[in-house]
Amino acid sequence: MRALIASSALAILLLGPLAVAGVGWAEGVRPTVVDVPSRPAFVQPPGSGERPARVGESLVERSLVGTRTPGRLQVRLADGRSLRLGGDAVLRLQGGDLRLERGRLIAWIRPGASRRQPLRIRTRSATASILGTTVFLEVSPEQERIFSWEGNVAVRTAEGREWVLAGGQQLLCVRGRCGEPQPMPAAEKQQRRRSSDLLNGFTAPMDTLPLIDRALGLQSPP
Numbered sequence: 001m002r003a004l005i006a007s008s009a010l011a012i013l014l015l016g017p018l019a020v021a022g023v024g025w026a027e028g029v030r031p032t033v034v035d036v037p038s039r040p041a042f043v044q045p046p047g048s049g050e051r052p053a054r055v056g057e058s059l060v061e062r063s064l065v066g067t068r069t070p071g072r073l074q075v076r077l078a079d080g081r082s083l084r085l086g087g088d089a090v091l092r093l094q095g096g097d098l099r100l101e102r103g104r105l106i107a108w109i110r111p112g113a114s115r116r117q118p119l120r121i122r123t124r125s126a127t128a129s130i131l132g133t134t135v136f137l138e139v140s141p142e143q144e145r146i147f148s149w150e151g152n153v154a155v156r157t158a159e160g161r162e163w164v165l166a167g168g169q170q171l172l173c174v175r176g177r178c179g180e181p182q183p184m185p186a187a188e189k190q191q192r193r194r195s196s197d198l199l200n201g202f203t204a205p206m207d208t209l210p211l212i213d214r215a216l217g218l219q220s221p222p
Contacts (some may be wrong), residue, residue, distance in 0.1 A: 030058040031093055033065075034082075035074040035204035041067045041085075059093060066090040067103065072197060074204050080113025082207070084198045097122055100139050106149075106198045108134040110207040118154070125173035129154040133167075134208045136198070144173040147184060149212045155181075167215055189216060 033043070033053050041053040044064040053073050059065065065085065067073060072086045085091055089103020098107075099122045107119060109132050118129040121137060125144050128135055133151025138144065146155055147170040155163050155171055157178045165171060168189065169181045193199060193216055199209065 029078040030060065031063075031075050031077050032059070033057050033073060034076045035202050037072050037074075037202050039071045041065075041071040041073040061093060061095065063093050064090060065093065070197075072202070074202055076204075077119070080110030080207075081107070081119050082110070083107040084202065084206075086198050096120060099123075100137055102139050102141075104139075104198060105137045106134065106196075107137075108206065108208040111211070123173075124158070125176050125178055126155050126157045126171070129156075134212060142175060146171045146173075150208065150215045151211075190218075193218065 033055055036053050036055055039052070042050045042065070043053045043057065043059060044050040044066075045060055046062040050064075053065065059075070065073065065075060067085050067087065067089045069087055072084065074082065074084045076082050083091075083098070084106050085103060086105075087103040089105065090101040091103075091105060092099040092101065096117065097120050105121070107121060107130065109119060109130065111132070118131040120127060120129045121135070123137060123139050123144050123146075126146060128137065128146050130151070130153050133153055134149040135153045136145070136147040136149060146153065146165065148165045148167050150167040152167070153165040155165060157173070158176065159178065161178065163171065163181050165181050168183050170184050171181050172179055193212065199206070199212075
């Protein structure tokens with residue numbers, strides 16, 4: 001029964017986004033930069049040069065957004081979706097997809113928000129589809145990590161393998177080859193929660209942070 005439920009969840013999360021592939025951002029509903037707690041952080045519209053990210057600016061389709069250590073920024077997408085970037089990160093916004101080319105990203109969907117389709121994030125090795133959850137991705141030249149802080153994350157690898165990661169599980173891919181999902185050790189989750197520059201130090205809120213703390217048995221820091 002559990003396998004059947006997982007398979008059904010995977011089908012909903014992975015097949016749902018296909019209907020919006022190639023569709024641009026709806027008119028009047030563009031991603032917006034909502035916080036830049038540290039720089040360098042930049043945006044690059046298609047056909048234009050790179051420029052410093054500004055709080056309140058809207059982003060057009062096929063824009064690049066990114067950071068260089070110690071830069072960080074937060075972007076609000078449509079329908080209660082948000083993300084934060086950090087490290088030497090580059091993210092491409094394209095239609096119904098996001099493509100993380102390098103760096104660190106945490107993305108979430110506001111509880112109770114409209115959920116017409118999952119948020120789909122691509123890397124070189126895999127595609128993560130999230131719906132009502134919080135996911136962390138890290139991409140370097142050698143390794144990629146997909147980690148569910150809370151909720152289910154459907155993953156399809158470039159090799160054609162498919163999983164649904166439960167909260168607390170991670171998938172590691174080394175040079176394009178992905179292993180089996182594994183639980184992240186409790187001590188590592190606690191340490192990441194306390195020290196992560198994507199979970200801490202932003203002015204703009206992160207709607208699912210209380211859910212993460214509840215899952216870890218913590219109280220959210222002030």
